Amino acid sequence: MSETSTRLAVGVVLAAGMGTRVGADGNKAYLPLAGRSMVSWAVEAVARCAQVDRIVLVFRCGERELAERTLAAELPGVTVEFVEGGQTRHGSEENVLDHLAPDIEAGDVDVVLIHDAARPLAGPDMMDTALTTARAHGGAIPVLAMTDVVKVDAADDISAVDGTLARVQTPQAFRARALLDAYRLAADANFDGTDTSACVQGFTATEVRVFPGAPTNVKVTFGPDVRVAELLLAARHSR
Structure with a gap:
């Protein structure tokens, strides 16, 4: 097997969540944004990264037909594998790693990128940076400094946080x-985490x-986020 063939990256998009906080009647991944579903924007960003060789969409139980139909209509030229998600984010990641395990153990997959369908504005440049950094060091996560956070002490006095807090995004690799x-x-260990990097750092010596x-890499969590994401997508594609 050639060196090129052993350096395969898999891009995973998680779309097995609910839409309760955003007000969606069902899975928010299929909310329409700027003429397409949110999940298709996320999958397209992964697909546009030149380093990604395979794409896996993790769908919610009972929604495989919806996932296949949506991507076939909106991204007809993109080949996607489908894996059923678990009850939690961690469980969904376990399922996709079980799916990939034979190829990982054989050395046919060397890096895995994890992205949320609820982040439809991440660009392929972020995917590329995540994969390149992970290959070089072990793991990679995008972060933003939290400048809009304050703290309240016992006397109810408000002060600025010292700048050490950061907001973690996806894609992570x-x-x-x-x-x-x-x-x-x-x-x-019966551990069920809420963040991929926390699990990696908690159970391995991998440098992240x-x-x-x-x-602009907003996560669509609440109702107003839908409008923000739609406006940003429309602006991006009107240039």
């Missing part, structure tokens, strides 16, 4: 073997580097 090992060890996130 990790060397595939370390990621698989982390989730297997987490399963043995940070790189600058993007203020």
Whole structure:
């Protein structure tokens, strides 16, 4: 097997969540944004990264047909593998790693990128930075300094936070073997985390580097976020 063939990156898009906080009647990943579903924008960003060789969409139980139909209509030229998600984000990541395990163990996949369908504005440049950094160091996560946070002391006095807090975004990327090992060890410990990097750092010695996130890489969580994301997408594609 050639060196090129062993350096394969898999891009994973997680779309197995709910839409309760955003007010969606069902899975928010399929909300329409600027003429397409939110999930298709996220998948397209992963697909446009030249380093990504395979794409996996993690769908919510019972929604495989919806996922396949949506992507076939909106991204007809993109080949996507489908994996059923779990009850939690961590469980969904476990499922996709089980799917990829034979190829990771064989050395056919060297890095895995994890992205949220709820972040439709991440660009392929962020995917590329995450993968390049993960290959070089072990793991990579985009972060933004939290400048809009204050703290309240026991006397109810308000003061600025010292600037050490950061907001973590996706895409995150990790060397595939370390990621698989982390989730297997987490399963043995009955650990169910809310962030991929926390699991990797908690169960392996993998070095996880940070790189600058993007203020426009918004996560669609609440109702107003939908309008913000739609306006940003429309502005981007009207240039």
